[in-house]
Amino acid sequence: MDADTFATQFDGSRLARLGELTTLGSTVWTPSLDTAEVQDQLAGVEVLITSWGVPLLDEVALARMPSLRAVFHCAGSVRTFATDALWERAITVCNGADANAIPVAEFSFASIILAGKRAQVLANDFRTHRGERAFATDRGEMSNLGRTVGIVGYSRIGKRVVAMLRQLQDVTIFVADPYADAAEIAAAGASLLPLGQLLPLVDILSIHAPSLPSTHHMIGAAELAALPDKATIINTARGALIDTQALTHECRTGRLTAILDVTDPEPLPYESELYDLPNVILTPHVAGSLGTETRRMVDEALADLARFNSGSPLLAQIRREDMDRSA
Numbered sequence: 001m002d003a004d005t006f007a008t009q010f011d012g013s014r015l016a017r018l019g020e021l022t023t024l025g026s027t028v029w030t031p032s033l034d035t036a037e038v039q040d041q042l043a044g045v046e047v048l049i050t051s052w053g054v055p056l057l058d059e060v061a062l063a064r065m066p067s068l069r070a071v072f073h074c075a076g077s078v079r080t081f082a083t084d085a086l087w088e089r090a091i092t093v094c095n096g097a098d099a100n101a102i103p104v105a106e107f108s109f110a111s112i113i114l115a116g117k118r119a120q121v122l123a124n125d126f127r128t129h130r131g132e133r134a135f136a137t138d139r140g141e142m143s144n145l146g147r148t149v150g151i152v153g154y155s156r157i158g159k160r161v162v163a164m165l166r167q168l169q170d171v172t173i174f175v176a177d178p179y180a181d182a183a184e185i186a187a188a189g190a191s192l193l194p195l196g197q198l199l200p201l202v203d204i205l206s207i208h209a210p211s212l213p214s215t216h217h218m219i220g221a222a223e224l225a226a227l228p229d230k231a232t233i234i235n236t237a238r239g240a241l242i243d244t245q246a247l248t249h250e251c252r253t254g255r256l257t258a259i260l261d262v263t264d265p266e267p268l269p270y271e272s273e274l275y276d277l278p279n280v281i282l283t284p285h286v287a288g289s290l291g292t293e294t295r296r297m298v299d300e301a302l303a304d305l306a307r308f309n310s311g312s313p314l315l316a317q318i319r320r321e322d323m324d325r326s327a
Helices: 004-008 012-021 059-063 084-088 097-116 117-125 136-139 155-166 182-187 195-199 221-226 244-252 291-310 320-324
Strands: 047-050 070-073 093-095 149-154 172-176 204-207 234-235 259-260 281-284
Touching: 004 182, 004 291, 012 291, 047 234, 059 084, 059 291, 070 291, 093 291, 097 117, 097 155, 097 234, 097 259, 097 291, 117 136, 117 281, 149 155, 149 195, 155 172, 172 195, 221 244, 244 259
Parallel strands: 047 070, 070 093, 149 172, 149 204, 204 234, 234 259, 259 281
Antiparallel strands: none
């Protein structure tokens, strides 16, 4: 992992825990498998602890680590380093996606609450309508009572958001996910609907699907047009899930509000109209784990490392077949 990530994620207590679970080499951390300090250790490495900045674990890299048995990734997606060679070696892979889901779900839930009160958009409007209040009604109803919320993707994050939404009074929750189980969603207090049926019903749409070829621009012009007037769309997943051009058109008219922590491209080009629209809220990809929040993923990795050592079932294991459905 890179130096800043190591310094943030592995404080004294977590390094001590790692030392309890493993026999550490003379060089505990490296940004690359090519550094001179680790060359004499690679052949004996059985476990890699990785995070942001991990190099590609391809056939060449893995050939230098014939004893490697497991990779514990203290970050989200493993797509940045996992290759066919890794799966063909039957190396165990775990990631920190469950822990990373916590701050994203918190951010999404907070965004839904603020969207219900039109708070962020009204804050932008106040810059123009100084000393006034009557303008607020132009943005539509301001309430979190009796809202209808649509969740696209019953993922780790989507499940957490649904659970948080149950705190709201008289809330109706719909979920669109072709892989989800209707009974499980009903038990969570929501209803499963096809995306096309869900869209016209919601006040707020929150996106939590993985970015895959099959989900590219899954929210396009037709889907955006199906949303009711004054609806809010929130994206804390991946920018490519929404057609940016179509979204810009809808927001330009003022019909929809967008709260975007991710965009396509990311970041948006300097000249993007979305920067200037008061009904568009942009944040620079901050919903996921940052700072000390990233230590949750270390804790999750070390917990699974302990299970791996004891031969117990792992909680955060990723398998090759999961890659078709996971981010």
